[in-house]
Amino acid sequence: MLEKNYLWRIYWRLAGVIMVCVVLALAVVSYFSHRIFDQELVPETEQKAATVGASVRALVLKATSYGIEFSQLYGVEQTFAEVFEENPEFAYMAITNTDGNVLFARGTEPIGARAHFRNPVVLQIAHEPGEVSRAARVGQQYIVSVPINDNGKPLGVLHVGIDAAFVDHVLLEVLLDVLVVLVVSLFFTLELLNFMAGARLASGLGEFARQVDRMRSGDFTTTARIRANDEIGRLLRRIDSAIDHLNVRYEFLVGELQEKMRKATGAQREALKPAQQAFEALAKRFRFGSAPEGSDLDEMNLNRIRAPLFAFILAEELTRSYLPSYVNQLLVAIPGISPQVVIGLPIMLFMLIVALGQPYLGSWSERVGRRRAMLVGAIMATVGFTGTALAYNLYDLILWRSLCALGYAMVFVAAQGYVLDRTGHQNRAQGFALFIGAIMVATVCGPSIGGILADNIGYRASFGVSALMALVSIFAINRLPTVEVVVPGTQRAQRGPRMREIMALVVNKRFMTLTGLAAVPAKVILTGVCFYLVPLYIVSIGNTSAMAGRMLMVYAVMMVVIVPLSASLSDATMRRDRYVSVGLIISGLSGLLLLLSESFLVLFGVVFLLGLGQALSIAAQSALVAEHCQEEIRIFGSDAVYGVYRLLERLGNALGPLIASVFVIFWGYQGAFVAISGLVLFCGIAFTIATHGSEWQHPAPAQP
């Protein structure tokens, strides 16, 4: 009953209800917005139609002034077509003579247009002075009629039809963002349920379950813990009270027995023997007294890392969808370096600092304390985000982004250490699920919301929002326990890999087959495509940062949905190499889709396939290291092998934007998508061939 599923069932039900409420609220806001848009935009568009009409009329009058017959004008429809091209909200244009007969027309004629043109009120327009225009709803269009009047001589009327559905089209674009808000709201709901209620609830119920287990095993020792003032807290207080009473009884009886034994002589001692035996049996079966300090780590302490980590990672993820476009805006020509490479430079540098910093910052955070390390990192990142928001040009932007990267690496490593310190072998996976969960939720929510913000309030203000989020994370980190805790028996080797180990492993065939053909290419395509190419390509084809954010959200949602599934399936089948192969090949095929078409839907397919491929291979990749590098682990130790593996993997992160930008120089954006995918496809095929031999088919069982 107290298993995690019980609470998660409640969470999902609550999230369902909250989502229904949110959908209702959004529907109401959207309905009223539509009305407001209709009321305000239509008159404004009518004015624009009148201006366009006046411009076309001027052309007509110019032609007639050269003596061309009004009904014999040439190229009028072509002019209408040009107007439609520049004004997509216009659906129809026509010129009628003074009798209301259509002389020239283009576009979709609304039902009832002919009757409208012959209406005496409309015919009268031709006789009115030049600047007057009239608008009326005809079928599915608003028709704006402009007189064509040559110095008092009426020639006819120009009609411009505005598609009534254009407001719907405008709102459809908002609807996509509203859908993003809905998805983000769902993740926020689960995160908030966990943060505001769930952490304490899970902690309380977990504590209750542990208390029941302790009592079942005969442990009635008291704990001096402060209970929360809620339902679970009150329940625990009652249990504490029952245990206290038992302890008082026990103390009293023990005292009495000892007193009697002390005073007893001969026969009296003999009479006390049954009581003595009962006491010994009692002492064997039950434990009373005070629980040893620190024997009972609060699960909540682990949960408390989630909120600050989420807030901090969200601050960085918010920038993903628009950072390259922002860099593009601040671009400064650097002699000898192509602008494409320069745009990727801040991302590259960020990844490089994180890659090189992480192995060494781990031991540093252990020395100074996890909380303190996180605080320093978050403060640095806050300054970095603020500086980025106010950046003057590319040079100081690189400096600020480097500060963000250092802060990111510090917080990431320290938070990882926080989880490591508070978990043993039995609950480490659970601890990391919590850690990765916070990151994944931030990855889903960040780019999409960041893109929306960037489109509406601008890049600089959006970086300001990131700075604010990083500031919020400082407050959340500040609330973490000040006392550093380490679960006894926890392995805490946090040193960075040594050069000797790196050199030995990079020439090791088995290790490099896994790292060089699978892990590094997977990271190259991730950062090259998602962080560099997608944001830039989408903007280059006239789309917005919000759309780039939506695309990145698709990738993140794929990861959230597929990774747990593929992880359990690959574990169950023990054919992890196949999952890695299939994943790499799917990732490699993703970009090749752009050979078929440049359409936006194809790009969606690219990101979808990339997400699917990465999700299939990512979990199996690191497990394969333990599975196939037993000999290397025996020689260098698990920490060294994994340290080098992670280092190279993260260097792949840094290489991604560089490789993508070089490809852009030679083949443009589409070519770069294709080339980087082709590279990964090649690695995927090479990996499949390399792991086909018998030595890869029967691996030693993986170490836990």
Add this chain to the structure above:
Amino acid sequence: MGTIRVRFIIVALVVSFFAVGMAAFLNYFKYKSTISGIVKSRVLVIGRNIENSVQASLSVGMQFMELGTMNALLAREKASDRLIRNIEVFDHTGQVIYSTDRQRVGEKVPPSWTEAAARSKSTEWSTEGPDEYVAGISLKNNFDLTVGYLALRYSAEEVERAAKLAGRDILLASIFSFIGIALIAPLALIVVIRRFERDLRALEAAATHLEDKSDAPLPTGSAFDAAIGNLRTSLREANAALDDLRGKLDAAG
């Protein structure tokens, strides 16, 4: 009301506030950008007329710096839309060559104008001033070389007024829908967490009778029944062991 229920309701309200706030934010900015776009394109229609005239003059061999009818043309086009404050034509150095405001001729335009024009990937460009917008067109000759720039300054008032009006209405709609949700969500949540609260109540009720000698409460079908049973058994056994010791101590005298 239980504190857990209050926390769940707060979560619902925070999420609803975020969603409604974001929707209002999106709608407002979409409205503002759409209306700005409509007004800008309206102004640019006039700009295109001027551009066509300039190009027609250049194509018959006239010099860009010596277009005699230019000022009259600009004045006529300015009069065609009350929104337009001023129309200027300037060269690549930013020096005004023609203007509807004669005093501006020879002066320099703000650097942001030339920067915006240089940055633009098409012939159209735009920038914003404190209380006005500027929509522009890069003027090209027959050889597709930029000979100058046309700038139409128009009042931000119309866009601001419309955005303010729509913003107020969107805000009102959002406030009302949030209030509606604030009323509905707690009721809906109460229905959903009823079972959970019943489980907690059963647990609390059982806990109040942990120490009395009454019979164990009948199973309520709560998810905590098994735990309550274990708890009572453990306490009963511990008490029985202490009772046994008490009895033996008393028996020893």
